[in-house]
Amino acid sequence: MNKRLQLRLATSKVFEYFIMLLAFLITIPLFAIIYYVLKTGLSKLSWHFITNIPKPVGEIGGGIANALAGSLLIVLVAAVIAVPIGILCGVYLSENRNSKLAYWSRLAVDVMQGTPSIVIGIVIYFWIVKPSGSFSAISGSIALAIMMLPIVIRSTEETLKLLPSSLKEAGLALGLPYHKVILRVIIPCGISGILSGVMLAVARIAGETAPLLFTAFGNPYLTTNVLKPMQSLPLLIFNYATSPYDEWHDLAWGASLILLIWVLLLNITTKLITRKWKVQF
Amino acid sequence: MNLIGLKIKNFLLAGLSFMAISLVACNGGDNNTPGQMANNASSDDNTLLGAGSTFVYPLFSKLFSEYNKVTGLRVNYQSIGSGGGILQLTNKTVDFGDSDAPLNEEQTQKIGAPVLHIPMCSGAVVLSYNLSSVTDTLKLTPDIIANIFLGKIKSWNDPQIAAANKGVTLPNTKIVVAHRSDGSGTTNIFTTYLSKVNAEWNTKPGAGSSINWPVGLGGKGNEGVAGLIKQTPGAIGYIELAYAAQNKMAFAKIQNKAGNFITPSVTTTSAAGNIQLPADAKVSLTNTDAADGYPISGFTWALIYKEQGYNNRSQDRSNKLVKLLWWNIHEGQKYCEGLNYAPLSPSAVAVAESILKSATYKGKPAM
Amino acid sequence: MDVVKKVFSYRKIRTETAFKRFLVFTAIAMMVIAIAIFLTLVIHSIPSFQSLGTRYFFGTTWDPVSNVYGALPFLLGTLITSFLALLISIPFSYAIAIYLGEYQTKGWLSELLKNIVELVAAVPSVIYGFWALVVLVPMVRSLEVKVGAAPYGVGILTASLVLAIMIIPYAASLGRELIRLVPSDLKEGAYSLGATRFEVLRHVILPQTKSGLFAGLLLSLGRALGETMAVTMVIGNTSILPDSIFSPANTMASVIANEFTEADRTLYLSALIELGLVLFIVTVVINIIGKLIIKRFSNE
Numbered sequence: 001m002n003k004r005l006q007l008r009l010a011t012s013k014v015f016e017y018f019i020m021l022l023a024f025l026i027t028i029p030l031f032a033i034i035y036y037v038l039k040t041g042l043s044k045l046s047w048h049f050i051t052n053i054p055k056p057v058g059e060i061g062g063g064i065a066n067a068l069a070g071s072l073l074i075v076l077v078a079a080v081i082a083v084p085i086g087i088l089c090g091v092y093l094s095e096n097r098n099s100k101l102a103y104w105s106r107l108a109v110d111v112m113q114g115t116p117s118i119v120i121g122i123v124i125y126f127w128i129v130k131p132s133g134s135f136s137a138i139s140g141s142i143a144l145a146i147m148m149l150p151i152v153i154r155s156t157e158e159t160l161k162l163l164p165s166s167l168k169e170a171g172l173a174l175g176l177p178y179h180k181v182i183l184r185v186i187i188p189c190g191i192s193g194i195l196s197g198v199m200l201a202v203a204r205i206a207g208e209t210a211p212l213l214f215t216a217f218g219n220p221y222l223t224t225n226v227l228k229p230m231q232s233l234p235l236l237i238f239n240y241a242t243s244p245y246d247e248w249h250d251l252a253w254g255a256s257l258i259l260l261i262w263v264l265l266l267n268i269t270t271k272l273i274t275r276k277w278k279v280q281f
Numbered sequence: 282m283n284l285i286g287l288k289i290k291n292f293l294l295a296g297l298s299f300m301a302i303s304l305v306a307c308n309g310g311d312n313n314t315p316g317q318m319a320n321n322a323s324s325d326d327n328t329l330l331g332a333g334s335t336f337v338y339p340l341f342s343k344l345f346s347e348y349n350k351v352t353g354l355r356v357n358y359q360s361i362g363s364g365g366g367i368l369q370l371t372n373k374t375v376d377f378g379d380s381d382a383p384l385n386e387e388q389t390q391k392i393g394a395p396v397l398h399i400p401m402c403s404g405a406v407v408l409s410y411n412l413s414s415v416t417d418t419l420k421l422t423p424d425i426i427a428n429i430f431l432g433k434i435k436s437w438n439d440p441q442i443a444a445a446n447k448g449v450t451l452p453n454t455k456i457v458v459a460h461r462s463d464g465s466g467t468t469n470i471f472t473t474y475l476s477k478v479n480a481e482w483n484t485k486p487g488a489g490s491s492i493n494w495p496v497g498l499g500g501k502g503n504e505g506v507a508g509l510i511k512q513t514p515g516a517i518g519y520i521e522l523a524y525a526a527q528n529k530m531a532f533a534k535i536q537n538k539a540g541n542f543i544t545p546s547v548t549t550t551s552a553a554g555n556i557q558l559p560a561d562a563k564v565s566l567t568n569t570d571a572a573d574g575y576p577i578s579g580f581t582w583a584l585i586y587k588e589q590g591y592n593n594r595s596q597d598r599s600n601k602l603v604k605l606l607w608w609n610i611h612e613g614q615k616y617c618e619g620l621n622y623a624p625l626s627p628s629a630v631a632v633a634e635s636i637l638k639s640a641t642y643k644g645k646p647a648m
Numbered sequence: 649m650d651v652v653k654k655v656f657s658y659r660k661i662r663t664e665t666a667f668k669r670f671l672v673f674t675a676i677a678m679m680v681i682a683i684a685i686f687l688t689l690v691i692h693s694i695p696s697f698q699s700l701g702t703r704y705f706f707g708t709t710w711d712p713v714s715n716v717y718g719a720l721p722f723l724l725g726t727l728i729t730s731f732l733a734l735l736i737s738i739p740f741s742y743a744i745a746i747y748l749g750e751y752q753t754k755g756w757l758s759e760l761l762k763n764i765v766e767l768v769a770a771v772p773s774v775i776y777g778f779w780a781l782v783v784l785v786p787m788v789r790s791l792e793v794k795v796g797a798a799p800y801g802v803g804i805l806t807a808s809l810v811l812a813i814m815i816i817p818y819a820a821s822l823g824r825e826l827i828r829l830v831p832s833d834l835k836e837g838a839y840s841l842g843a844t845r846f847e848v849l850r851h852v853i854l855p856q857t858k859s860g861l862f863a864g865l866l867l868s869l870g871r872a873l874g875e876t877m878a879v880t881m882v883i884g885n886t887s888i889l890p891d892s893i894f895s896p897a898n899t900m901a902s903v904i905a906n907e908f909t910e911a912d913r914t915l916y917l918s919a920l921i922e923l924g925l926v927l928f929i930v931t932v933v934i935n936i937i938g939k940l941i942i943k944r945f946s947n948e
Contacts, residue, residue, distance in 0.1 A: 001890055008844050008846075008847070009844055011844070012844035012845045012846035012847070015845075015846045015849075016751060016846070017742045017745075019751065020493075020743075020747055021743075021748040021841045022739055022740055022743030022744075023740070023744040023746075023748075024745040024760060024761065025740060026744060026761075026764060026765060026768060026813075026816055026820075027742075027761075027764050028739055029768070029813045030764055030768050030771070032777065032779075032783065033776070033779045036779055036782070037775065037779070053929070055343040056345075057338060057339040057342045057343070057523075057527070057653060058339055058523075058527040058620075059343075071945060085674050085677065088653040088670060088671055089671075089674035089675055089919055090674065091675070092674060093675065095671070098673075101672065101676070101795055103677065104679055105679055106676040107681040107682075108681070108682035108922070109678050109682075110936055111682040111685075111686075111932050111935075111936070112678065112681060112685075112933065114874075114931050114932040114934070114935030114936065115874075115928055115931065115932065116873070116874025116875075116901060116927055116928065116929075116931055117520070117878065117899045118876040118905055118924070119689070119874075119906050119927060119928045120685070120851060121908075121923045122688075122689070122904065122908060122924050123684075123685050123688045126688055126692065129374060130372055130374065133372075133373050133592055134330070134374055135374055135375075144884065146681060147755055149678070150896060157751060161296075168901070172431060177660050177663065177734065178664050178667065178668065179663060179664055179667035179668075181665070188713065193892050193922060200326040203770055204770075206772070206773070207772020207774060208773075209773070209774045209876070209877045210876040210901070210905060212779075213905060213908075213909070214908055214909060215718075216695050217359055218357075219357045220342070220345075220357060221328070221349075221355045223328070223355075223356060225326060228326070228328060228330075229330060229359070230355075231359055231736070234772060234877070236876060237775065237778055238774050238777070238881070241725045241774075241777065241778040241781060241881065242500065242501060242502075242505045242508050242781070242881060243502075243504035243505070243507070243508050244504060244507035244508045244510070244511045244528045244530070244604050245504075245528060246500045252778060252816075253778075256774075259772055259775065260771065260772070263770050263771070263772060264770060266770075267766060267767060267770045271763070271766075274817050361909050362909075362910050363910075364908040364910035364911075364912055365910030366910075367910075367912055367913065368909065371912065387912075388912055389912060391912065391914075403927050453797060455798050456797075457799065457800055462885035462886075462898075463907060463910055464907070464910040464911075464912070473915075483881045486713075487713055488713075489712070490713075491709065491712045491713065491715065491907070491910075492711070492712075492713045492884065493709060493712075493714075493716075493887060494888070495888075496883065496888070497886060497896075498800055498802060499878075499884065499885030499896075499898075499906070501885070501906055509802075512781075512785065512786075512801070513799070514789075514799065515799060518917070532691050544761050587652065610676075613713060626693065
């Protein structure tokens with residue numbers, strides 16, 4: 001081998017290792033965060049922590065039951081609003097790939113996807129909070145639903161595009177009405193893809209804070225009334241993290257751990273679903 | 282065929298009905314007594330929503346937690362800053378606001394209806410700092426404070442600070458100024474004070490709830506500023522006494538009008554607040570004449586509409602609100618000192634009572 | 649019998665039409681929402697357009713007391729943090745894209761890395777902010793002490809660092825897909841000519857995927873511009889024009905988060921909403937351009 005060839009091969013090898021090194025550096029911040037949240041949050045986790053509401057400022061003890069229940073409820077209502085609409089819109093987009101309406105609708109979905117979450121918060125404040133005269137959990141849910149929609153729509157559309165048209169044609173040829181073909185054949189066939197989209201969307205909004213600042217607002221008490229202000233995990237973390245109280249920092253770390261587990265579990269489950277029931281044709 | 286039709290409808294309606302069910306079913310969730318449930322089918326449950334001052338938040342969170350034990354009423358108070366409290370009251374999204382600065386002319390005009398200012402307590406705004414090497418309590422004069430917040434004094438071992446603190450070894454640390462990022466009555470008290478004592482401050486940044494700071498970092502709420510000070514070596518900022526005391530943060534003695542260096546405390550705040558309140562209770566306590574009074578203190582006012590019968594509010598709701606505030610200025614006062622707030626003097630309570638009594642529901646007295 | 653049949657088919661058609669109409673309705677609803685978001689922002693920004701005009705974009709003072717609103721510090725703060733974050737993230741996101749797209753397309757190691765990247769994207773931004781506040785801020789502060797800058801700890805650099813971590817997955821996963829799309833006959837051709845792996849990357853794959861990788865950057869940038877919570881927690885929240893990467897600053901999103909619930913003057917509120925409008929337009933345009941490039945790229 002001549003010198004030049006050696007040099008070229010060496011460059012190639014060095015570059016490969018360099019790329020590998022850079023690529024795996026991303027694990028450092030992730031593990032640093034997980035480690036830190038675990039270290040500080042794990043000692044907080046207890047039955048008391050998840051079943052009690054916060055104590056008055058500066059007093060020791062208390063938990064995050066209000067935020068935990070609030071987050072679950074706000075996200076659940078958001079999902080109830082966004083999932084049916086999102087799936088049906090996804091069906092429309094995949095069924096009418098070349099229509100003008102689908103083109104504009106798709107663009108609108110892109111616009112919604114690009115909208116910063118804080119802007120959605122502002123808009124919902126003017127749409128719902130101000131006219132109704134009250135901050136409310138439902139306004140937060142609607143804000144989060146708007147953030148969910150693009151993800152659900154896109155994943156539905158992409159999944160259904162993969163299904164062969166013979167499936168639909170066979171259904172129609174058997175005399176099934178169109179809606180039955182969609183609801184009983186097409187959607188069930190693509191359910192794993194749709195479901196993973198839904199779960200990713202839920203994971204995404206579960207950690208969202210910005211749209212809740214001006215909508216769900218926060219509440220020191222445990223409440224299930226969606227027409228009233230409600231606390232949520234991300235809001236609690238934001239408020240407590242920037243405060244000077246060590247007690248609150250601890251609560252915030254505990255809440256972070258729960259939120260992190262929730263979000264990561266959703267992501268991992270999604271992975272398992274897609275691996276097990278992959279849409280294959 | 283009928284079945285299919287039903288199924289479609291079911292599917293389409295599933296989302297909506299589930300939503301409706303959750304809306305309706307959850308509505309009663311907060312009601313503890315069955316009687317209430319019958320009375321309040323709408324959104325009127327046993328809660329009140331307040332927002333505003335972070336200055337008074339440590340006290341309010343204690344008061345409302347106690348009040349909840351006594352009466353079962355849940356008061357949700359969000360400390361979003363005085364400016365936020367006033368705005369949300371203007372938008373009628375809260376039952377009451379709380380501010381450490383009375384409504385200014387523009388705010389009064391915008392809100393459009395008479396608003397009652399009910400004094401709750403008074404508190405001291407302290408200058409808290411983070412200097413681990415200094416164990417003595419620093420003494421600050423009005424000019425030093427103004428110059429620090431104007432960005433003219435940049436380092437802790439500045440001759441001006443050294444002159445006021447003879448015998449204290451000051452580190453050569455850069456000063457990090459911490460201020461509020463949100464609209465704040467605490468800022469109003471502090472900047473009103475600076476405008477009174479420093480001519481340059483009076484012309485340039487001026488006094489207000491959210492001003493254009495010449496220097497420094499912004500934190501959200503008293504909590505955020507206290508957090509910044511606690512985390513940043515060399516930081517100085519203004520926060521309510523309760524935050525500094527609860528977090529064991531150092532705070533300075535301030536030279537008052539009489540020339541004495543005063544440590545902020547309940548006693549010195551009370552000394553500054555020991556004046557006859559005007560009938561509307563809107564008064565500034567800064568730069569007090571009292572020889573033993575702490576110069577940077579102020580009242581915090583709960584804000585409610587004088588006419589409570591707006592936006593279809595039920596009389597029950599207005600009753601609960603007035604009763605809550607009445608409790609605050611009477612039974613609630615005993616919690617003030619423990620949290621380093623100065624309770625209202627008997628004469629101030631009398632003024633507060635008469636203001637609260639002037640509240641009406643559909644023209645009739647609300648009390 | 650005929651009558652019965654008629655009724656049935658009539659019903660069948662009716663449900664079918666209702667269903668189809670509902671599908672159309674959802675598609676239209678998306679357009680309505682998107683347009684309504686835009687219009688809401690525009691309508692509420694009108695007072696600010698009228699009384700501030702273009703001064704709004706060039707004014708350097710944001711002073712609610714004297715009712716002066718110049719958004720330049722926030723525009724600059726947003727641009728600097730986002731671009732700095734992008735700059736920091738590029739080597740890492742491209743390395744991941746190249747590694748997963750070319751060097752190690754299969755196997756447990758690449759699966760692991762892929763999952764890690766996805767988890768990085770999944771961590772909520774408020775947790776990034778909290779972590780940055782407790783871990784990154786002291787690190788940046790000690791760096792600032794070393795270089796002699798004011799030891800704030802919070803500021804543009806800290807915000808950019810945490811943003812960089814957050815946006816890496818976006819460019820990385822897109823880049824990976826695009827690198828995989830490069831036709832293998834091109835690569836094989838180059839290999840058969842005796843090119844080394846590095847040379848194939850440098851002279852075949854990179855030119856092929858250039859526009860796609862750029863689109864990935866755009867999407868990351870869009871994400872960075874709109875990010876609120878993590879940035880708000882560590883940027884320092886000051887309206888002063890930043891003069892170094894250590895300065896505290898404010899981004900458009902962080903100003904809105906801090907001041908929206910309390911803007912008590914019409915003009916103040918309107919000025920804040922105009923910030924929201926600018927942010928909305930910029931991120932949406934960036935996003936759409938990015939998607940168009942990807943679309944054209946994958947169609948080729």
